[in-house]
Amino acid sequence: MRHFTSVNDVTDLKTALEQAFEVKKNPFAYSHLGKNKTMVLIFFNSSLRTRLSTQKAAMNLGMNTMVLNVNEDGWKLESELGVVMDGDKPEHLREAIPVIGEYCDIIGVRSFARFENKEHDYSENILNQFIEYAGVPVVSMEAATRHPLQSFADLMTIEEFKTKPRPKVVLTWAPHPRALPQAVPNSFVEWMRKADYDLVVTHPEGYELAPEFMGDIKVEYDQDKAFEGADFIYAKNWASYTDYGKILSKDMRWTVDSRKMSMTNNARFMHCLPVRRNMIVTDEVIDSPASIVIQEAANREWSAQAVLKMILESM
Ligand code: AN0
Ligand code: CP
Numbered sequence: 001m002r003h004f005t006s007v008n009d010v011t012d013l014k015t016a017l018e019q020a021f022e023v024k025k026n027p028f029a030y031s032h033l034g035k036n037k038t039m040v041l042i043f044f045n046s047s048l049r050t051r052l053s054t055q056k057a058a059m060n061l062g063m064n065t066m067v068l069n070v071n072e073d074g075w076k077l078e079s080e081l082g083v084v085m086d087g088d089k090p091e092h093l094r095e096a097i098p099v100i101g102e103y104c105d106i107i108g109v110r111s112f113a114r115f116e117n118k119e120h121d122y123s124e125n126i127l128n129q130f131i132e133y134a135g136v137p138v139v140s141m142e143a144a145t146r147h148p149l150q151s152f153a154d155l156m157t158i159e160e161f162k163t164k165p166r167p168k169v170v171l172t173w174a175p176h177p178r179a180l181p182q183a184v185p186n187s188f189v190e191w192m193r194k195a196d197y198d199l200v201v202t203h204p205e206g207y208e209l210a211p212e213f214m215g216d217i218k219v220e221y222d223q224d225k226a227f228e229g230a231d232f233i234y235a236k237n238w239a240s241y242t243d244y245g246k247i248l249s250k251d252m253r254w255t256v257d258s259r260k261m262s263m264t265n266n267a268r269f270m271h272c273l274p275v276r277r278n279m280i281v282t283d284e285v286i287d288s289p290a291s292i293v294i295q296e297a298a299n300r301e302w303s304a305q306a307v308l309k310m311i312l313e314s315m
Contacts, residue, residue, distance in 0.1 A: 006148050
């Protein structure tokens with residue numbers, strides 16, 4: 001593996017999962033692999049889990065890590081080509097990226113959708129500039145349209161908790177006060193389709209995800225009906241794709257609560273975190289034994305480590 005930006009960079013999902021469970025069982029077995037190698041993690045947006053789990057994964061492999069919070073510790077970076085740089089951004093990605101590449105062996109980058117222009121966000125302009133100019137492997141730590149390290153950890157978690165070979169997995173939209181990207185749901189759908197689970201997506205009208213992610217997955221607009229017989233409930237808010245970046249609903253009837261969970265097949269509750277309690281999910285559900293959000297977050301270390309290991313092994 002050279003870069004990791006989507007499920008398409010994984011040649012074989014089964015092998016990737018095996019590697020993740022192997023490093024989970026024995027985290028330091030490959031601590032020689034990354035010796036004298038450095039990973040730089042670049043954040044254009046906030047993070048708790050991704051920054052800590054990815055650094056930890058790199059350290060488990062013997063790597064050194066450096067973190068740069070663009071906008072806070074670093075120069076603000078211009079990403080558009082051909083602009084007269086007379087604004088608040090003193091440096092262009094065209095120089096910054098190859099310079100960073102000189103100092104490290106792998107770059108991790110987090111750069112969310114900006115919701116200014118749909119085509120621009122969906123072209124993955126920033127992530128693709130990193131791939132083009134870094135000269136070293138690039139790992140997406142959530143880009144404009146995908147969050148593959150999250151989805152890989154989600155897949156591990158479902159594999160660990162499933163009680164049948166092909167569980168019913170329900171991705172449900174839930175209300176949130178601010179506009180959030182489609183990266184997590186896009187990626188989740190992409191990975192669940194590849195895993196061939198029985199995937200159902202439920203959301204209010206107007207929240208349809210991009211067709212290139214949904215493929216032939218059907219939307220069940222009735223959330224109660226979607227929950228029937230579910231083995232996993234994966235909650236997430238996202239802003240509208242069609243009416244790009246808009247909040248069309250804050251309908252609290254979509255909050256995941258105990259009544260809805262009681263219609264499932266004793267489903268486990270999942271969320272990528274950070275989660276707003278009593279918006280996305282009630283305290284009662286997230287504090288119940290059905291909730292596996294902490295175990296899910298814990299797997300972020302192992303999905304990242306499996307990815308870094310595969311990259312280091314092909315260097
Ligand atoms: C981000 C999102 O929805 O993409 C990150 C989730 C991992 N969430 C927030 O900004 C709250
Ligand atoms: N789930 C996730 O990526 O969390 P952070 O935004 O805290 O990294």
